[in-house]
Amino acid sequence: MSELNSKQWFTEIFQPSGSAFSLKIHQKLTEVQSPFQHIEIYQTTDFGNLMVIDGCTMVSTRENFLYHEMMSHPALFTHPNPKNVVIIGGGDCGTLREVLKHRSVESVYQIDIDEQVTRLAEQYFPELCASNQDPRAFIMFDDGIKFMQETAAESVDVIIVDSTDPVGPGEGLFNRAFYQSCLQALKPGGILVQQSESPLIHMALLNDMRQAMKDAGFAALQTLNFPQMIYPSGWWTCTMASKDMVFAGFRRDDVMDAELETDYYNADIHQAALALPNFMRRQLVG
Numbered sequence: 580m581s582e583l584n585s586k587q588w589f590t591e592i593f594q595p596s597g598s599a600f601s602l603k604i605h606q607k608l609t610e611v612q613s614p615f616q617h618i619e620i621y622q623t624t625d626f627g628n629l630m631v632i633d634g635c636t637m638v639s640t641r642e643n644f645l646y647h648e649m650m651s652h653p654a655l656f657t658h659p660n661p662k663n664v665v666i667i668g669g670g671d672c673g674t675l676r677e678v679l680k681h682r683s684v685e686s687v688y689q690i691d692i693d694e695q696v697t698r699l700a701e702q703y704f705p706e707l708c709a710s711n712q713d714p715r716a717f718i719m720f721d722d723g724i725k726f727m728q729e730t731a732a733e734s735v736d737v738i739i740v741d742s743t744d745p746v747g748p749g750e751g752l753f754n755r756a757f758y759q760s761c762l763q764a765l766k767p768g769g770i771l772v773q774q775s776e777s778p779l780i781h782m783a784l785l786n787d788m789r790q791a792m793k794d795a796g797f798a799a800l801q802t803l804n805f806p807q808m809i810y811p812s813g814w815w816t817c818t819m820a821s822k823d824m825v826f827a828g829f830r831r832d833d834v835m836d837a838e839l840e841t842d843y844y845n846a847d848i849h850q851a852a853l854a855l856p857n858f859m860r861r862q863l864v865g
Contacts, residue, residue, distance in 0.1 A: 603625065637671070644843055649803065654817075660683055673700075679715060687716050690722075694720040769821075778858075801826045802819075804854075804855070
């Protein structure tokens with residue numbers, strides 16, 4: 580196989596799994612070194628714009644709906660009546676947009692440490708920021724770990740941790756101490772959901788997350804599968820943690836009645852995402 584020309588292709592090399600992913604590009608549109616990370620925006624030939632952070636693909640115009648919809652709707656339709664939501668991370672604002680589609684939601688606080696992610700999303704992914712002016716939305720640029728430590732006890736219904744990988748700014752969002760802060764902030768019946776990487780190549784990390792959630796005191800865990808083409812392996816997960824209740828399905832009738840404008844999520848997709856392959860059943864802890 581011939582080498583890909585770096586002027587024509589963006590390539591993310593994932594050394595731990597001996598794999599790589601490439602998208603053909605027209606040009607690099609911009610790059611910014613923030614106080615926290617290096618952010619690049621590319622114009623691709625077939626996937627619209629592409630955001631890359633510290634060399635890792637984050638979001639593209641073409642397929643971001645897969646991630647944003649699955650990070651938000653399953654948790655919100657599992658909770659009986661979500662009103663107050665916190666998003667940790669999520670600076671591209673796509674998850675915020677999905678959360679605000681729920682009429683029951685009264686407030687959403689989005690806390691991302693890096694303002695540059697949001698400013699670049701406003702410029703290059705304006706469709707993701709379409710709901711930023713919703714009066715229920717409160718966008719803050721601060722340390723999410725600190726924010727959760729200072730959040731009033733039993734004041735939040737759903738916490739969505741829409742973070743980067745557990746390195747750099749995202750490293751502290753994957754441990755017992757952070758999960759204990761989330762547990763304290765959740766109301767009875769509250770749910771935490773966090774992106775939990777690829778089960779195919781990150782099983783050890785996924786299990787470490789689940790164990791830390793259990794150690795923090797969460798009563799039940801549920802990992803959902805979904806496709807995510809531009810991430811390593813093309814297969815991603817999110818993991819939900821219930822504060823004090825066993826998971827007992829989701830509000831399927833409400834999903835059917837909600838008439839949400841989604842491209843991937845629906846009641847059947849939600850149900851299917853709960854099914855675990857045999858290797859995950861054997862290997863998952865908690």
